Amino acid sequence: MTTKNLIEDLRWRGLIHQTTDEAELSKLLQSEPQTIYIGFDPTASSLHVGHLMQVMMLRRFQQAGHRPIALVGGATGMIGDPSGKSEERNLLSPEQLQSNVDGVGKQMKQFLVFDGSSGAKLLNNFDWMQGYSYLEFLRDVGKNFPVGAMMGKESVRSRLESEAGLSYTEFSYMLLQAYDFVYLCREHNCRIQAGGSDQWGNITAGIDLGRRMLGKQLFGLTAPLLTTSDGRKMGKTEKGAIWLDPDRTSPYEFYQYWINVDDADVMRCIAYLTEIHRDEYDSLAEQTASDPGRRGAQKRLAQWMTELVHGAEGIASAQRATSILFGGEIEKATDAQLGQIFADVPSVETDRSVLSGEGWWIVEALQKSSLVKSSSEARRSIKEGSVYLNNRRVTDMDVRLTEADLASETVLVLRRGKKKYALIRFTTNR
């Protein structure tokens, strides 16, 4: 994709929320390859769906021939960005921060190309901040920040008006981020910073500082936040964030998250997060409108995202699991198949001997599997018809499980409700 198309594409996708001096920015991008940076807060050791917009933004620029810098905020993460936060952040320990920086950095490699002429860079602002003394920083940087202007920033104002207030530490946050921009401009000739719309204040602070300290014009570009049609942040379930790390959120869960995206949100997700082209987008939009039941857009979105994040193997196993889990009875499977399909489903082991003789009471099995909290709940569930053995509904409370109920050599599949599965493996020791 050429630069000219890049801007057009971003606009079409609705990814441009605000920019500074758009005409000039556009000219700059077309004159020669530029360097663009986005900062990431290392609040956890993995990125989550909420970060994907920004990661994709860098990727889009890279594909148009520009050099992306993913800045992991080892230093700024120690302070905490007050933007969009209603309360003071708890500070992370340096060790925790370091392991988060490592984790996030590793994930970046999956989305950006790190070699070649427009190879991405992964930088940590702790590297240039750690040796910067407080006195020097105040003289070089602080001097250029009129408190009046700082007070005017939305992130500061909203916090000052709220109960929670704002500590001096968080108040100072924008100086650090502003300095990052200046540093990157000076050392890496980076003149563009992008981010979510909540970063506008921080970005413009950096631009001001760049003008004062370097006499250079810097540029900012923000993307809208990824929210659902009813205004909540995307990428979260009741259980928490959808992580990119397969150990935190399995490929199957990840895939399912996108499959379940609301009709009202799905096209926006495709525009914001994927690289699906316009013609396909249009036909998916058309299909969602005329035949929403097919959920063609959701399936395509889920497939694209899962493949990007978890690769060909991840998408294959997610789809395989989906077809079994939402299919009919499970019979004559092998341990290997079930193990793969239910890789992320909680499983427990118990001794095979319980299956012999009388058999194992289903109520006990349910408790053992943690699908229910008490035997009362187990009985209730059976009465309500929400318990399934190998995907076949159990209606009789006195059912006893025997060898004949195994779905494969040693595994039996329990389910409660529509989507909650548990595996029980029977082992023979000695």
Next chain:
RNA sequence: GGGGGUUUGUCCGAGUGGUUAAAGGAGACGGACUGUAAAUCCGUUCGCUAUGCGUACACAGGUUCGAAUCCUGUAGCCCCCA
């Protein structure tokens, strides 16, 4: 420091000394319908060795055949006076 009020299940909120495991609502969890959706409808929502039993209405004790309901003390919250 003195006086008054309040404290119920996940949350909100009724509750007459006696079918009160506690009305009603929310939430949650199921089921039907559907598109693995939304809306709607229905059911469930303390535990157990389960047509019975045990715990439970801030906590401890008391009155009574019987208490979430009455009395006393302790604690939390709220209001008024100093």
